[in-house]
Amino acid sequence: MVNKTCAQSRQVNLTRPRSSTATTRARAAKMLLDFEMLRSRPTGKSWRVRTREFLPGYNDADSVDAVSHSLGVCWPKLREQAYITRYPEERAANIQMFAAAVRDFQRALNGLSVLRPTPGNLQKRIFDIFQSSSGRLVAAASSLRKCEGQQPLARLVEVASLIDRKAEIVPRAHLKPKRNGFRTICSFTAADRATMALAKFVIEATLGHSEFDMALPGRGGARGAVKKIKAAVRDGYTHWAYLDIRGAFSSVRRTHLRSICPALDRTLGHIVFPRVPVLRCACHTRDATRSTTATCTTHGSNQRWVRCLPEGAKTSAIVLSAVLGQELRRFAERDWVIITHVDDILIGTRTHAEAEEARTLVTNALRSLRSGPIFLSRSEVQSVDRSWGVNFVGYRISRWPGGRLYTRPSNESWRRFRDRCLQRLVAQFGLGPPADWEAVLTLSTDFAKRWAASFTVWRKGDRARNLIASNAVDAASIFQQAQLNIQAGWRSSVDGSERQHLPI
Incomplete structure (x- = not known):
């Protein structure tokens, strides 16, 4: 049955014809709905029925089960690839990209004859193809580990549809x-x-x-x-x-x-x-x-x-x-x-x-x-x-004397803390009339505690806590002195150009 599946993969052409942008978006939306229904019922007969609709021509049990399992396991990555983006205006482009990824997955299945998987490895290879979440590539990546020499790479990348990209990337x-x-x-x-x-x-x-x-x-x-x-x-x-x-x-x-x-x-x-x-x-x-x-x-x-x-x-x-x-x-x-x-x-x-x-x-x-x-x-x-x-x-x-190793933030890290703390104080209180000392010290201390928490290797004992507190007081005093100097009619450096040594 597995050999028959491999023979079918050589004969069936699953590549969908090109269509207009509107049709592509509509088809991508329908695919997302289909995947949503698949996700809601991860087991049972509906998997096989939906998979046959998704991949017409793959009707034998082994191929349907392999692809169905791939769809279920890789759904979270697919959904993230299709919906999540830092730029909301690019969501429509993401849906189009998702539709292209589905077509690339079908091309990769059709290209199994080029990769020549062993009969017993067909199900794993189909799963690997789909596991990349956008579809084109894990087949090439997993096959490269078994290739001797670099010559097969061009053919594998061509199967993965990466070599066909001609558009210039302009960041x-x-x-x-x-x-x-x-x-x-x-x-x-x-x-x-x-x-x-x-x-x-x-x-x-x-x-x-x-x-x-x-x-x-x-x-x-x-x-x-x-x-x-x-x-x-x-x-x-x-x-x-x-x-x-x-x-x-x-x-x-x-x-x-x-x-x-x-x-x-x-x-x-x-x-x-x-x-x-x-x-x-x-x-x-x-x-x-x-x-x-x-x-x-x-x-x-x-x-x-x-x-x-x-x-x-x-x-x-x-x-x-x-x-x-x-x-x-x-x-x-x-x-x-x-x-x-x-x-x-x-x-x-x-x-x-x-x-x-x-x-x-x-x-x-x-x-x-x-x-x-x-x-x-x-x-x-x-x-x-x-x-x-x-x-x-x-x-x-x-x-230290005695052989004990002590780990703490470097001098450059403390200087960056001072600069960032001053920027935070300027953003909160401005450079106008002097702010309340207690409010300035509270904000500086809170910032110092959050900053120190990012150094996970640093053991924060009594000496470390005193060091954090003294640097917070130092940053607050530099900021308030700058406010007093501005009120007196001359500017002082708050951004760190006039560096003062911190008690580190």
Whole structure:
């Protein structure tokens, strides 16, 4: 019976003819209603009846049961893909995208003969095709793990209907302030976000995950990185080389992906690397020794379009992780502990000389990449036995006399707290007449408690609570002093340009 099903999948053409926009919306609405009825009765005869209506031509029991099971398990993702969006005006586009996803699912079923599943694996393969929630792709992603070489990728992506996309992705960009200027944050339409999500599945299945990146799902993020650092310190890795990449996403171009996997660049390069608007100013130039695409508030001739990894895309982090992982794998045999978190690199060694060597080797390796240099904005050697400790992902890890490791927010985290707290106070009370001290202190203290709760690794004992309270009082006093200065006739910096040392 299973072999008969596979033969039928070669003969039956399930691709629906193209229709007008109104007809597509009506058909998509009917499909959503059908799925709603399926969800209300997840078992029983109605499943099989509805599945036969949904997939005419698949009448044997094995295919109907397999597809019915897929519909039931994947319903929550489908409903989320069809209804939920950050932009209400794009809901109609989401419904059209949902209808296109259903057609892509049918094409994928029709393309089972190309993927050639084993007779006993047909039901699992049909389920995998539908499990991606938009339909086109898990068949390609799951098959890539079993393929040797990259040549089958183009055919698999073609089956997944990704290679047929010719439209240019043009993101909407806006500037977001950062410590040394601005960064360009890109936002995409619902259809572009869905396409990038599909491309992410293919990239993950092809390139895999970097064993060093703690920002990937399932690695624990900042909490996992801190735990790994503390475990390494207990094993004797006391000196650490810290490296921060300058303009990490804008530094990675299509040539980097082409050097890792040319087939991925040919099929998905126009999706992963859209043209991103970049603003340049005189203080951030590009020459033989310096390379950056930092942004500023200037416009006109300083604006240019660059094909690079956009900030805000689902695919950017996984590609950056793969590029860094491939280069850092060259040093895996050394007695180092390598940890990365997006664009931050931390290398643990046993001596200060080894840490300096690690910093030099990795810096030169990234700068001399044949696919394009990647420069650093900051690099230094840190030690857990020094007063400033090891600073990484917002935490500072230091070792006290006696061997106890203490984890707390880094100095930069405290400065960011002060700046954000002052912004909150200005938004609440303004810079007019001095506000009531009790109200200012209450708001500052509440903000400090919520901010401290985000540092889950930090054990908040008596000393930590006193530290939180003292910084809240410090921020409140800076704000009230600024109000008094303004009332006296001269302005004082509230945004942090006149930095004062916090009691940390």
